Amino acid sequence: xxxxxxxxxxxxxxxxxxxxxxxxxxxxxxxxxxxxxxxxxxxxxxxxxxxxxxxxxxxxxxxxxxxxxxxxxxxxxxxxxxxxxxxxxxxxxxxxxxxxxxxxxxxxxxxxxxxxxxxxxxxxxxxxxxxxxxxxxxxxxxxxxxxx
Numbered sequence: 001x002x003x004x005x006x007x008x009x010x011x012x013x014x015x016x017x018x019x020x021x022x023x024x025x026x027x028x029x030x031x032x033x034x035x036x037x038x039x040x041x042x043x044x045x046x047x048x049x050x051x052x053x054x055x056x057x058x059x060x061x062x063x064x065x066x067x068x069x070x071x072x073x074x075x076x077x078x079x080x081x082x083x084x085x086x087x088x089x090x091x092x093x094x095x096x097x098x099x100x101x102x103x104x105x106x107x108x109x110x111x112x113x114x115x116x117x118x119x120x121x122x123x124x125x126x127x128x129x130x131x132x133x134x135x136x137x138x139x140x141x142x143x144x145x146x147x148x
Contacts, residue, residue: 005068016057017139044106079145086138
């Protein structure tokens with residue numbers, strides 16, 4: 001049973017962490033530099049694609065990390081449990097803050113002023129970079145737990 005939890009948390013966790021890193025690495029710079037109109041169009045396209053899979057990967061990673069922490073004693077548990085809590089924080093922060101911002105950005109509200117779009121863009125990018133750092137740190141802890 002431990003192996004199944006470990007494999008699941010590492011595969012799903014690697015895919016989740018890789019997904020958020022790829023957005024931070026490849027999209028954040030061009031989005032920051034682009035016009036509001038280009039940003040909204042490209043952002044909506046990207047979010048439409050990643051929002052179908054990323055939340056599911058995060059949930060699977062978190063649940064398998066919790067399962068792994070419950071069935072594994074010692075150091076692996078001490079690494080997996082806080083990583084699972086960190087992933088819960090990533091999920092809650094994403095749902096509570098970033099998803100609300102995403103919805104405003106991709107809405108078809110033409111009355112959103114350029115200054116408001118720029119403010120939302122900056123807030124979302126900073127939040128996503130924080131989510132990325134947390135996801136990578138949690139994934140590193142899960143890897144360490146699996147090999148410990």
